[in-house]
Amino acid sequence: MRHRHSNDSLPTSTPEFTLTIESVAYGGSGLGHKNGKVVFVPGTLPGDRVRVLTRKEKTNHINAALKQIIEPSPIRTAPEPGFIIPKSSLAYSPGFCYFYTDYENELIIKQTQFRSLMEKEMVLGNGTILDPIASPVPTHYRNKIKLNVEDDHGTIRLGYVMANNETVLNLPLCPLAVNPINDYLAELNSQPGFRHSLKQGMELTLRYTEHNGVVFWRNKPDRNMSWLREETALGGISVPCGSFFQVNSVVCNLLLERVGYYLDKIAPDVVLDFYCGIGLFSVAAAQRGIDLTVGIDQDPSAIKAAEYNGNHHNLKNCRFIAGDAGKQAQDVLETYPDARTCLIVDPPRTGMDYRCRSLIANSGINDILYISCSSDTLARDIASLAKNGYQVIETQLLDMFPRTAHFESLTHLKLG
Known part of the structure; x- marks a missing residue:
């Protein structure tokens, strides 16, 4: 039960007011309520009793800045030595939002956010949310x-x-x-x-x-x-300086392990790899003896590297296409439409574009492995796929970005 204080009755137009933080919203801001409105306060944790300054007030929510922690949360701890503490949440960064609590608490908060997003969009159905995979190294991990x-x-x-x-x-x-x-x-x-x-x-x-x-x-x-050259669980992988690669090398290998688990379980003849980048998951699939992998990415430098990586590992069953996934998807999906095809998608934070999402929803492909670094767009995309009969079988958080507001996830969907 939320404790009420006398100054909780202040009108929301009051620039400063106090409240108790109830949870942490997806994105890293603490969440409380004032006169029926949701209040977002960066730099706070569940249980913090705080005084805040109204920055922007909307119809149903208030964005506020932290002025004072009146009573700290039981889970609030001092950051590790050497971390510079901003003097107010005006200087707060989502990149440091969980430095004020133990990593165990951070993982619990993130898992709660993940479940809430999946349930809010009603995309989970009978699917299972697995226990999260923690980063073995919660700091000093970014490459x-x-x-x-x-x-x-x-x-x-x-x-x-x-x-x-x-x-x-x-x-x-x-x-x-x-x-x-x-x-x-x-x-x-x-x-x-x-x-x-x-x-x-x-x-x-x-x-x-x-x-x-x-x-x-x-x-x-x-x-x-x-x-x-990145050393991975697959062996050496070449990456152009300007192309994408996961910033947490250790959790990247854990993700490869989980993708491999699902590929062994699904046992497809063909793997399509949309938003493939330098071909990491295509190489992982080809190394498992899958007959053919086809990767698509709009970064031509990444595609050159993907082709090199396939050749470097003596994989004759990898094919790569430079181009926008939404534009290239139709030809590829029409070429490999049967139930023995598995689709891997690993889009940017914005999720799949509308055209790509629509083509996949109508493709008839039996299995999809969706790797996401933004669970709100993941939930949106799954909701769209669900209209065409796709169901979540399992989904799991992998904490690729500890101490920050972000995390990765891997979801297995099946055409029902």
Whole structure:
């Protein structure tokens, strides 16, 4: 039961008010209520009693900034040493939203969010939500970071953009980055003139692999930069600097293990891999002896790398197509429509585009493995597929991004 205090009766138009945080919404903001309206407060946890400042008020919700923690939540802890604590949630970043509690609590909160999203869209049906897969390393796991530059009247800040979308929190190191990246960043900062080479609005990317060490670039990587080599559970995988690869190498291997489990269980003759990137899941399928894998991605550099990775692993059963999945899907789905085909989709945060989603829904393919980094668009896409008879069999959270608001998931759908 939520405890009521005398100042809970203040009108919602009051710029400042107090409330108790009841849960953490998907996206990382604490959630409470004021006079029938939902209140979102970044930087808070369930059980926090807080004083907040109204930032924006809508018909049914209020976005507020944390001013004071009056009474801390029982699950609130001090961040690990070296973490810079923003002085208010105006400087708060979703990238650090769970640094204020133990990782065990974070995983419970994320699993609750995941279940709530699936149930809200009524897409779970008789499907099972499996226990979450935790990241064995909750900090210092990111093999890539992208830092923003702010020039504040000659003072250069290098770090992450905060919740106000303006301020950059200057970070001498990133508590999420692998140690070699932090060591390299410290070395860059120690070089005379390095900060003077940074300009307002610039992005600085640092990327690490065991094979290549740390490389960095400003804004976009040079076209002539050598490909990187990632060591994975499949063996060596080549990745162009500007192409996508999972930022958590350890959980990436756990995801590959789970995809392999479902491929063995489904035992398809053909695997279609939409949004395939550098061909990671196509290679995983081909290595399991599946007759044919066909990958599609709009990044031509990634497709070149996918072809290289297939050849490098002596896989003759991999085919890759450069192009938009929504535009290429029709021909591919018409070519391989039977029940012995399994479709893997791993779209960006925006989910599948409407055309691709519609074509898949009407394809008649028996099994779909949907890998998602954004559970709200996952739920939307599953709801669309469900109208054509697809049912969730199992779904599972994999915490690819510990200490942040984000997580990965893997869902097995079957045509019912």
